[in-house]
Amino acid sequence: MPLLIAAAAAALSFPSCSAEVGQFEVHNDKSSRSARQETTEETAAPEITVTTTTEFVYRGNIYDTNHRLLTYGTYAYENEDQRYYGEDCGYSFGNIISVASSGLDEALKDLLCTKNPTPVNESNNVGESVRLTIDADKQNELCTYMANMGMAGSIVVLRTDGSIMAEASYPNYDPELFYSDTEYSSNLYSGTLQNKAFQNASPGSCFKIMSEVIADKNGIHTVYDDGEWFDSGATIVNWDHDSGMYPIPERTLSSAFVGSSNIFFAKVFDQLGSEKVLEELGSIFHFCDPIDCDFGTIQNNIEIYCLDDLRRSAFGQSYVKTCPIYLAALGREAVFGDMVKPFVVQQIVDTTDPNKECAKGSAPYEVIASIPKEYRQNLLDGMRGVANNIGVYVPENYEFFAKTGTAETGAGDFLYITGCLRNVADKSAEKPVYSDYSNYAQDGSYIIVMQLQNPADFGFNFASETGFLYQGIVNIVLSEY
Template sequence: MKYKFVLLIFMTIWGIMIARLYHLSIKSNYYYEELAQENIERKQFIKPVRGEITDRHGNLLAMNQMGFSVSILPHLKRKPEKLENIVDKIVDTFPDLNKTVMMKVYNKYDSPYNHEYIKVVDFIHYADMMGAYPSLSLHPEIKIEAETKRYYPYGQYSAHIVGYTGKSNKKENDRDAVVKEIGKIGKSGLESQYNSVLQGELGYLVSKVTATNKAIEELEKVPPKDNKNIKLNIDINLQKMIHDRFGDDAGVAIVMRTNGDILAAVSYPSYDPNLFVGGISHKDWQALQENVDKPFTNKIIHGAYPPGSTIKMGMALAFGQSKEGILESDEYCSGYITLGKSNHKFRCWSHWGHGKVDLKKAIRESCDVYFYNKSLKVGINAIANNLREFGLGVKTGIDLPQEYAGVIPDKDWKQKRYKQPWYMGETVIASIGQGYDLVTPLQVARYTALLATGNLVTPKLAQVIDGNAVEKESKPITVQNRYLQTIREGMYEVCNTRKGTAYSTLSNLPIVVAGKTGTSQVTSIPQSTVKRLKEEELEYYHRSHAWITTYAPYKDPQYVVIVLVEHGGHGGSSAGPIAADIYKWLYNKGYFNKSMMDEF
């Protein structure tokens, strides 16, 4: 028994020794071999060149400027005088550089474990570096490398579409290895939406190095996948014309083919995206934030406005979808309605009323009472469900980030939002695009294309991405065609008959346009006001927003043009002239071909 016990101890000790020997001689060998490999091989990533963005004609909207970065040899903190001399040499060569900032950056990244040169200047233009390069390159402590910087040739004209790039933060670096290596990322617009395409894919170079990290042999090189370009549907010359046309007014204009291709999308006023590329100054950022017309806000997809009377065509379709035969009967407009025993008057815009009103007249002359009465017969829930089907109060799906949905309210929405019941009077004001109703200009453009064609399209800015054509997206919406045709005829009469609200501005064009004006109030009108002040008599920021939404040609719809002038008063007089100029420009530039013209 004692013998067996001694033998067990002996075998246990030998087992431990054999296991330890295996670990030291075999298993650890792999580890140390790997470690040694890292000490003699260096893998450096090769940054891809960011893809360019062009308009439909090849005009560059986002490009890369060629230049250079400047880096300094690490481990010079132990030689402060030498470090300072090197930095002084760089600052003497380029006086606009900030010595304090350069020293701060160097000290932050210098450590005994870092053997890489430390970048202290991100970008110096090619022309500026050419004269200085021979002198600076004589210093082994200074490393000059080719670098690119994003540049937007059209600046403010394309800012809300193209967006801009900026330095990536820790969260963005952790999410994307390419972003971490490049240090830049698309922050807004298409630069953000298609960042993963535009930035390309990293290449790398594996080199054999000495103990001091000096490369002595190239072992493997894989080039980056870059220059992944994007071509847009945008016509930048149309974009410029519309932008300049707004003048002193603020607002939005969108030109879209009825298949969803966006030719122009202007949010005015705008800003210069080049300010953000290298980091915007506090002064410039404050100026943007304090501007009451909000130039930094992309009103195309982030502007939420009451749609006013532009909603009336969709409202009429919602009535027809919800209650059989409801649009067959006329309404009588005496200038207002009341509800129950209440003395509160829900007024029509016409103080005298419109008399007997059918569907076509309700669209042509924008009679409010017609929609008040019909809405009460249908109810808000049925109305809201249909309007969302028509593209209002829901995201359009455009290829831009962080699009707003807006609001088309119903009973559940109000209960969730305000913990209050829905009232009949709220149905009445919702029927003319007021109250809680909020839509984006792009939603109105998309919904207008539906009215023109019967199809709900997905708006697209990009036409070709890295050589691949962008697929069109469209779905037919089932509506009663007899009502839709009557609505189209009403929209035709808005622009082409003397009682139409846009007749004065859109009747004398080389193509036939159909449309609808709208006025969306930004302040309520007291019941005690018997006679309203004219819009031009109100203080500017109390004036209503002015809408016009249109399509053309009337018989063969190809284009949608919508214009919103903030605090413009009346759609026909404020937004109408801008829409007219857009159609004239499109006609003069050949966007309406002869086959379209032969019909008129």
């Protein structure tokens, strides 16, 4: 494997959720961290029955939800298929599909190489095709928007049934040129190949969506908020610690969430202890176990080696890692109560006729975690309060809920907005199944996660300053089909 591709594949791997606290040494997985790292390039195959064969079969095509051709195969050498991309689709879909980015051509290879029921050529050695839930028009618009605005990072748009409508990354690359032009590929850095929507990083205060529910569930509704908390040789500060408003002797849970107090939630985790925190993260938010999706496995990470790690985990720092796709699933759970498994495989189709179904795709509305009903309203009220402070306009037939996050990472600060545009006519509770998403906007809602990896280029210090960038994303998502 070329060094450039190896670097990208390594960047797309996710360590599992584990924790060690002093003498307790709590673990949430059965294998050691070193063993996990040796297998990080593996991705889970979709839960779809495929036919195995020793005969070489060239991969079928991949289409978007509107049957637009995204990628297709030819071959230049025996037993080696060459992949090409549909018009205007290579640049925006490269890091979702290309093998160089550990994309769907790799994750769905067994499926794409299952011999098509209708002969495609004389040799009859071409596989079935896949129709994705992704809307190519929206994907292209979002990629163009990020490029025009100079936004490094990612955008994920999730529908309430769990289907991914878009997952844009920037910078990105042309996958055809990557394989055909060695000068082009050698000038790319590994981060260009990454699907940043599926890459783990610190989530910052978006993690407080989970911390808020854990505090509420365990009856912690007021805390002495110092603004600056020095204990055991470590200091934790609030972003507005020098505002003159501290101390706040009885800071409420609602105020702490809307004002994004680090100290409030750090003291909550400190009071509950690591075992209780990990138990709640796992049982309510499926944070501590792998989530096997049709595009690969989401593996969040939390490691706690000392008391300071536990406290900082409460606001998404220390050894906490997750990806924007998980944050979208979390945003769905926050607003609608249930986390459903994200998916991109809408349908298996005949390569000779993409309108002809060979098999169903991944199941919609697959619930994997739920917030207890009695703790949902406080979270909704808090996310509504955060949304009101961002300065994002949404049409009258939508409600906006959000949580911002400012994360310190090894690559600098990452800024996030995890938001939901809830349609007032939403029918998610009825679990409608869509064979065609063209009418989804009439009564459907959208969860939108924006991750900005280069805030310094915009002069931003906090995620709350990024509202105008998020507004552009909202406008694209809600524009007419």
